[in-house]
Amino acid sequence: MAQTSSRRPGPFLPLAAEIRQAILCQFDDVATLESASAADCSLGAAFSGSPSIVLARVLHNAIPSELLPEAQALQASYNLDSKSRTVERVTKIVDAFVRREPADFTKWALPEARYVSGLAPVVEFFIDDFASLACSRRRNTTATVAPISSSERCRIARAFYRFEIYCNLFRPYRRVSLDAETQRELFIRQFAPWETEQLCCVYDYLVEKITPAYNDIAEHDIQWGEFSVPFDAGHHNAEECYDHAVSLGLSSIHQAVTAMTYEERYEVLSKHFGFGDDFLLETLWQCRSMEEYGRPLSDYDEVTKHALIAPPALDDPDPGPRDIWYWVHAENSSEEFIYSERHRYLRRRGYVMWDISRLRQEWKLLDGHYADPPDEALEPLDNRPELTPNLEEMYDSWKRRSKIYAAGGRGWWSKDDESKVVYPTRTDADVRREVQREPLPDTWQPFIEFQKTFSLSQRLESLKVNQEKESEM
Structure with a gap:
């Protein structure tokens, strides 16, 4: 005797298709939309009947309006590979991003929507962790730390998304890679130096976060030992290895730093392991311009500023990032404007991420002249994992x-x-x-x-x- 199906009609079936679509449009992430569509055939039919409209509405719910240009750049760069990543293609994407072209979700494919929507909670995780870590490093320990403002949160989010866009555009490939000088010209020079320093803050933070997971694999895996992968930051090419690790992008970094077991960390890092000179670290080193070498910023006239300092590409009504950058670099020459080693301490505090009110009232900055903190003030902040006693043990x-x-x-x-x-x-x-x-x-x-x-x-x-x-x- 043939079995009869025990599946009953879903509770949404009696509703009109428009109402079912309206229900789907209330979701705020693509994963939930897909789960609901798969779980109930009537909802699945409603989604299939008008996928672009439903998908666009869900993406608008997931992504704040001020981050729509970032979303569009992520979508445009999502499918780039070693063959399609040309100077012309990258230039087109970056130009559109700098012009702040908003996203047109109706033209997105489902995989692109899934990628950008899935990235949103990862970015939220990193925003909270970055802000907490940076604020814990303030020198004025008696001041009360105010919750981060909406403008600060948006600024930090933009920096993390900008890093992900950079990964999509310039992730190292064996056969085809755009060199560091090209990366600098196509991307870095399109932004004001304080906007690039925001990217540097995020980069330093991500390297710091992934280093323990990376070193754990490098210290214990047989194959990584065969190929002499360093697990000590004092090794001559450790920085380049960490640089390649973060080029995997925010989702992979998040998986690695939140993994609970060695096997989970290995699964993320080992399949994509590599080494290359041409990613963000090399590009930032290239940005240490030798133009106007030896001449401090405070001596620049308006013509020189216009020639050497790019205008901001991002709308930011708060003057905090710009003012703190000018204040810190007033006595620096141009080779220290971006990713200077002497300002590592400030980057770890996220110095170009904060509103001017926090910089003045909480951080007690922008008064008088900036002076680098003494070495003894920096040492307690260096909370990287304990290094191996000496390189001989690693060898x-x-x-x-x-x-x-x-x-x-x-x-x-x-x-x-x-x-x-x-x-x-x-x-x-x-x-x-x-x-x-x-x-x-x-x-x-x-x-x-x-x-x-x-x-x-x-x-x-x-x-x-x-x-x-x-x-x-």
Whole structure:
């Protein structure tokens, strides 16, 4: 006897299609819209009947009006890959973004809408964490910290979205990458220096957040040890490795920093691991202009300011970011206008993110002349994970893991615990020697080539040191 379906009509079926569409239009994220459409066939039919209208309404609910140009730039850059990412295409996207063209959601495809909508809660997470961390680093510890204002929240959100747009436009690819100088010309120079410093604040924060997760994998994974991936910020190319890690974008960074287990962190970071010179770090270094070298900002006349300092691309009625940037850099020359090492402390405080009222009343800034804080004031702020005692331990870790890798071992390792290393099913020595290296993603190749060069120079330097020691005996 044939089974009869036990599925009953959904509660929305008696409603007119227009009413069902109106219900769907109340959602404020695409994931909920898709779940509701999948759970109830009558709602699914209502969505299918007019997808562009429903999707546009949901996206308007999800994205504040002041962030619509950011949303449009995210949508335009979402599908860029190594083939479609040309100077002409990037220029078109950036120009539209600087002109603050709003989003036309009716032309968006569902995957694009899903991506931008899904990014919104990730950005909210980072806004709250960034603001909390930055405000905890104030030097005036007696002042009450006021909740961040709507204008401050919008400013920080724009900076995080701008970082994501930058990732979409310039994420390193093995075969096709736009070099740092091109990135600077196409993107960085379209913004005022205080707007770029906002991007720098976000960049430093994201590197700080992802470093513990990255170092955890680099210190314990067999394969990462085989390829000498550093897990000590003191290593000569650690910054470039962290730079590539954050190029994965906000969603991947969020997954890595909120992961509860080693396996979850590995899943996010290992499949996309790579190394490259041409991303945001190299571009910011390129921005240390040598024009007007040695001449302080306070000596600039209006003609020089107009020539060397880009006007703001973003509407911001509060003068706080502009005023604090001019105040801090008054005695600096142009090579320190963007991403100066001496202003790392200020970037960690998000100095260009705040309204002028907070800068004056809470931070006690903008009066008199700016002076760099003493070194002892900076040291307590450096709360990065404890570094390895010395680089020799890291080199020894690489050597030991390389031997295990050659024997076919994979997985998690530590110098005191090798019980989690996984070997092939047959474990005799002959089979282990026959184990071949698995193919690696293209993004690994620049790092491997660099490490080969470095390893050779290290060996030569070590040989030289040993010879000098022998001659002294």
